[in-house]
Amino acid sequence: MAERSFAKEVEKLRLGAGEEFSGEGILAITKALLQCGVGYVGGYQGAPISHLMDVLADAQDILGELGVHFEASASEATATAMLAASVHYPIRGAATFKSTVGTNVASDALANLASGGVTGGALIIVGEDYGEGSSIMQERSHAFAMKSQVWLLDPRPNLPSIVKAVEEGFELSEISNTPVMLQVRIRCCHVHGHFIAKDNKRPAMTVADALDAPRRDTGRIVLPPASFLHEKEKVQKRWPAAVDFIRNNKINEFFGPEHGSVGIVMQGGMYNSVIRALQRLGLADTYGATDVPLYVLNAVYPLIDDEFLSFCEGKDAVLVVEEGQPNYIEQAFAAMLHKAGRGTKLVGKEHLPMAGEYTGQVMLDGIGSFLRATIPHLLPSEVRAPNKIGDGLDTADLINVVPGRPPGFCVGCPERPIFAATKLVEQELGKHHIASDIGCHLFSIMPPFELGATTMGYGLGPASASAFNSPDAKRRSISFVGDGGFWHNGLTSSVGNAVFNKNDGVIVIVDNFYSAATGGQDILSSRAGNKTKSTKHPITEAVKGMGVKWLRHIDRTYDVTKMQDTLREALTTDEKGPKVIVASSECMLNRQRREKPLVDKAIKGGERVLKPKFGVDEDICTGDHACMRLSGCPSLSVKSLDDPLRDDPVAHIDQSCVGCGNCGEVADAAVLCPSFYRADVVHNPSRWDRFLEAARRATIGFLQRRRESRRLTFADA
Amino acid sequence: MLDAVPSSRSKAGALEDERVIKLAVLAVGGQGGGVLADWITDVAERNGYVAQSTSVAGVAQRTGATIYYVEMCRDTGRLPVFALSPSQGDVDILIAAELMEAGRAIIRGFVTPERTTLIASSHRIAAVSEKIEPGDGRASSPKVHATAEAAAKRFIAFDMEKIAADNGSMISASLLGALAGSDALPFTRESYEQAVSAGGRGVKASLAAFGAAFDRARGITNTPPLGEKAAEPKAIETGATAKVSGPENLLKGWQDLAARVAALPLPLRDMSLRGLKKVVDYQDIAYGGEYLDRLDRAVILDKADHDYALSISAAKHLANAMCYDDMIRVADLKTRSTRDKRVRREVGVKDGSILQVTEYFHPRIEEFCGTLPSGLGSYIEARPKLAAFLDRRINHGRRIRTDSFAGFTALWFIGGLRRWRRRLLRHKVETAHLERWYALALGYVPKDYALATEILNCRRLIKGYSDTHVRARSKFDRVLSALDLLKGRTDTADWIRRLREMALKDEKGDMLDGALKTVATLGDGAGSPN
Known part of the structure; x- marks a missing residue:
């Protein structure tokens, strides 16, 4: 069960031609997929x-009615590999994930898919997580499009534009036999x-149709000699087809006056x-009516030479607004101008920062700087020569005040006691090398725990501690991996690897019954029943199956003393090989969402209910x-x-307390x-x-009265 | 940085341009900022505006600082181009769902004196960094208030969290009420209420919170209050009004003690009466007498020209030192009828429901020995093997139900040991420690009054139970160890104060150790009398 239910919103997916859709960008993309007659969709949250995955999960009735298959993929690689269904069959398919973390994982499948090419439209919708609020390393998806030769759309951030991009993306993919990436940024x-x-469209061919009439074409399989031909086909056939389509369908847009001495090109x-x-x-x-000519690249890869060159016609200078680094687009445009022998001056990162998000202020400063350098006469006098009024506001002091x-971890989070126990064990046994992983449990690196030295990728916590395996060491490494990461990649890359290489370290698998950090989606080991997916597969069984001999299962992480004892044992036992601790307790956010209405109902219904605080x-x-x-704990x-x-x-505990018991357990364990x-x-x-x-x-009242009658009592004591 | 001109641009012949209203909400994850943004969007659309809202949802549930952003303008049939995140110096209305978030908004440049209406709830949600300091690590609210006054065109601040709680609702409702009441948006109260009603859940409570905040915002518009906490007068209560009840003979004894306090110089009466109450409540009337005797030792050395700072410190810290936290104290406090009432009030036990209370204890051999007669206790402590043997039997976490007869009686019995407290080991240890500290401090009075006061104040360092208490004692000793290093300097008192403040910054006293190293290098520097 996901953190947020879209049960109500998905009804909007049934809207027909001419009706107005109103809602979030993510829901609009889903609607667009259905309007395009998509045959199957998958992805990783x-x-x-x-939310796109949650919307799809909640929309399964509607998808079913249309004959659309939905897959909650095991990883981004799985999702991308799934698009293989569009290689031989004219079925439109879509996969979605977070980028660039997901694109990294998907990279192998993406390369193979791009090599053989597709018959049906294959769309990869990537959620670009760059800039403020991002929780991942800052990279660009653009590089993936370039190296695999898939096309990258980056539509203007409004609903009509992204819906149009989905439609055009499928057509572009089919015409150029190439998968297409559609990039949407987080706020979009x-x-x-x-x-x-x-109107929604049923797929022309469903996956069921395809299964009943299998096809194969060795020319589309990535194996020599076909793979050498793919490399040529990419540039000789697919690239020109894509360029023609983008040009003919006016995917890139021009705004502002036709002529001007300067212009701005942007993603x-x-x-x-x-x-x-x-x-x-x-x-x-x-409304966007502007005095400056603008060239908007809704398709950022491939770039259209003649379109760009004609935009530059008669212009002294053109500014490229391209977020992130390296500045691939700027470099490509510079090469085009150079090769065409044009005199237009191309600028970009001179006025805008090389790295980091292009926030409102950055954009104002950068574009302002460009225009003041090129067309100061067109700028209002306030901009050209601002009367800077010193407001005397000094926020320097405030920076030291505002924390x-x-x-961090939510109220009642069952992962907190795991890290409290780790901290207590370290107080006894000294500091250890701790490898962290992606997931809520990564909040352990923050105060008050301050545990963990690295995070190398989803499910890669124990893998990232694999070098720390030495017979000479007196201390073992500790590594963490969440249940989400475990099923995504950790089972083989981390646990299997540790078994095979006889790693002596301690692996803690934080099992909270969901892929909690991404919004509480169900995974294999989820303990809830799920109508459409198979759950309740214990992590302990999988770990045993991998060959782990030293395995402990803690089924209530709030037992800090037990957690502490188990960790101590794992760090000190003579047993060889990886020591795996599976620490299980349900994500409190999800548990409250599930239980709170039931408890309230039971209390109203007159049932005996015990409520802790x-x-x-x-x-x-x-x-x-x-x-x-x-x-x-926030409470x-x-x-x-x-x-x-x-x-x-x-200390004070506020009303948000859910009575998980961690406070008492910690007070007890840490004395x-x-x-x-x-x-x-x-x-x-x-x-x-x-x-x-x-x-x-x-009786208690009697004892209290007795004592209180023999002493002084202060009214305010 | 480049300054911007207002975004509305109208050229001769061009269509009248609509002004875009930009509104940002800075909230702490879990406060319901999304609900608020949805309501605001809905209100705008109800009033014939086009609106767009965005957020970064990744941290919304997880107590991080989060921004929601709404832009709107009158619907003219043409589609405006809205931005997706707020820009510095380009925000008309900023709503901060917590005071430090208002501070963060100012730092980020979202609040400007020419245009921004800043609506902030003045309550605090302490960040982790503020909570984990062993002392008081909380950020200064008055500082944020003062800066906000200067930074915003209008600053509307009051405790919207309390208004929400009082009305059984969430802060999103009272924030919306404050927004409506501020008239910063050209919409009627009714349209806001319609948006809330359309939400469908908890409508009645939401509307009540909305209404209360609306009225409050109307009432105080343009006269932002100071930090509400600071504005409250300090409750000063003198002996005459203190309510005491008990048997006649004890009341008589209390009156005698209270009369002694009344004879003290006025500035220290309040603190000494509080101290006296605390020690009498802790032990008995005679203990109160001991307290005042000790206090008198400071008072006779004191002078009015220092405003009795020494005696006030003595009154405060003597009381805390004499009321050391032992098992008897804890058991006594946990078995009082007043405690039972307080828990019921805090938990909100309704009629017809039953309250069960579980206490978490983890006694060690140290606590056990401390509660034995001093001879016996010292005997065991002097024999490590015996102590370890007993510790293995005692040192376990114990959960005791004080609503059950057995659990309550056990604690009631321990609480009753109060009568014999003076003979127990812990009392002996604590009293000796107290006397050493007190004599040390008073010894400095003739030479260095300020230093004597600072040494008294160092008692603040001693707190906690078990290991925490041991650590606290060690910090206390470390701070006072600087006295030798600082001998002969005129600024010794300042240094002791600084060291004490450092000691309260982190758990182990790393900052303190650093400061002590600095002290060791001082030598006979500028501060020396020669």
Whole structure:
């Protein structure tokens, strides 16, 4: 069950011709796929594309009605390999994943797919995660398009444009027998907008049709001599076909006046930011009407020489707005101008930063700088010679005040106790080399845990510790991998590798029943029933199957003491080979989503329900915050007491507490302090509960009154 | 950096250009910023505007700082080109769902004096970095308030989280109310309420929170308050009004003690009365007498020209030192009827429901010995093998149900050991430590009044239980170890204060050790009297 349900929104996928669709970018792409008669779709979750996978998962009824097959692929490589269905059959297929992390994984399949080429349209929708808020290394998908010779679309970030790009992408793919990548940036995926829908189309050929009438063509298989021919075909046939299609269908757009001494070329995805900068410079209106000629590359690869050269005709200077590095587009255009012997000056990274996101300010500064250098006379006087009014605002002090707020573990997260236990074990046995992995558990590198030295890729935590395997070492390495990463790649690349190479390290598999970091999608070991997928395959069985001998399973990670004991044992046992600990507890975010409505309903229905919450006795807490250095739970925070005798704020647990028990367990395992208590409220108590309660209250009340009658009691104590 | 002109551009002959309104929401993940952005988009569309909202959803659930961004303009039938993220100096309305997020918005340049209406909830959600300091690591709210006043065209701040909670709703509803009440958008209150109602879930509570925040924003528009916490008058209570109940003879004893406090110089009466209450509550009337006797030792050395800073520190830290945290104290506090009432109130136990309370204890041999008569306790501690043997039996996590008869009685019994506390090992240890520290501090009074006060204040370092307590003691000793190094300097008091502040910065005292190294290199520098 995914973090967000699109059950309501997917009804929009049924809209017919002429009706207005209103919603998120991601949903618009799904609708566009159905309008194009797609035959099968698959992919792997990960922001910003997770919601596309969630939408598809929630839309299975609609997909089924149309005869569209949906696959929740095991990895991006799987998703891309799936597009092999379009190699011999005229079926349109689409795969989607996060880029560039996913594109890296998919790279092998992508290269093979691109070599043989496709008959049916094959579209790879990549969610480009570059810039602010990104959680991955900063690279460009562009390089993949170039090296595999697949075409890359980068449409303007509005719903009509991305829907059009999906349609054109399929046609382009079919005409040039080449897979097409469609790149959408993160905010574009989540943008709320409108477009006019068309009717959904059933695929002309379904996968069932194909299975009933198999085809093969050795010319399309990547094997010599065919593979040598593919390399030539790419440049001789497919490239020209693509260039013709892009030119003839006017996929790239021109805005602004036909003539001008300067112009701006940009990736389609940059268009809105360029217009905003021009608006702020007084050179464009709200609707994008502008005084500066613009050439918008909705297709960024391949580039169309004559289109570009004709844009440069009569221009003294052209600015290329290309986010990220290396500046492939700028280099290509520079070569075109040079070879054509043109005098137009081409600039790009001189005015705009070589690396990093092109935010509003960067764009304003860069384009402003370009225009002031080239056409200052066209700029409003305020821009040309600004009267800089010193506002006297000094935010330097504030930078030291405002705390950083990186994302962290959620309230009640079952992964926190695993890292609390690791921290405690390190207090006993000393520091260890810790390899981290992609997933929520990577938040362990942040305070308060500050554990983990590297992260090398999804499912590659233990693999990245594989060099640290030495008979001379006195300490073992510890590596983490999540259940998502484990099934994605970790089973073979990390666990299998450790078994085969007799790695002596400790591997902790963090099992929270979902691919939690990407939004709580089900995976093989998920314990929930899933109508369309096969779940409940234990990780422990897979690990055993791989040949791991030393295996421990902790089925309640909140037991910090047990977690600590198990880790200690793993780090100190004489047993050879990898020591694998599977630490399982359900993702609390998902669990709450699942259980909360049920509990509320049960309470309303008069059933006996026990609801836990934790609390802190503020007069026992001394304000040292040792608990917070081992927890980091958002519901455990600090609170000032209205008592001049106390200098430091005390611990406090707010209403968001879900009663997971981590606070108490940590206080116990680390021998912290006795100020934590768990308060269980019994809703709708039974008669026996009530009887017992009355008896207890009477005796306890008696003892309390007795003592309190013999001492002074202060009203505010 | 280049300055921008306003984005609306109208040239002779061109169509009237529509102004785009730009609104950003800075929230902490999990606060419902997405709901708020959806409501705002809906309100705009209801009022004949075209609107576009975007977000970076990756961290939205996971307590990181998150931005939602909405642009809107009047619908003229033409499609505007909206940006997908806010730009520096180009935001009309900025909503911060937490005070430090307002600070972050200012740092990022999203708040400008010429145009930005800044609507911020003044409550705090402490970041991890603020929580993990052993002292008070929280960021300064007044600083953000002061900068916001200068940075924004209008600054509307009040505790919207509290308004939401009071109305059983989420902060998104009260933020929307504040936005509506600010009149920063040209939309009617009714259209906002329609958007909330259309949401369908928890409508009544949302509308209540919306309404309360709306009124509050209207009331205070243009007169932003100071940090609400700071604006409150400090509750000062003197002996006359303190409510005390108990048997006659004890009340008589209390009145005598209270009379002694009343005879003290005015500036230190409040602190000493609080201290007195704490120690009497901790032990008994006689202990209160001991407290005042000790305090008098400071008072006779003190002078009015220092505003009695020494005695006030003594009143505060003596009370804390005398009320050391032992098993008896914990058991006593956990078995009081007032505690039971407080837990019920905090958890919100409704009629008809039953409360069960589980306490988490983890006693070690040290705590056990501390609760034995001093002779016996010292005997065991002097024999490591015996101590280790006993520790193996004692040192376990124990969960005790204080709502059950057995669990309660056990703690009630331990709490009752109070009567014999003075004879127990822990008391002996603590008292000796207290006396050493107190005598050390008072010894400096004639020579260096400020230093004496700072030494008293170092008591703040001692806190926690078990290992934490041991670590705290070690920090305390390390800070005071600098006294020798600083001998003869005129700025010793400043250094001790600095060292104490360093000691509260991190767990192990790494910052403190660094500072101590600096102290060791000082020699007879500028601060020396010669």
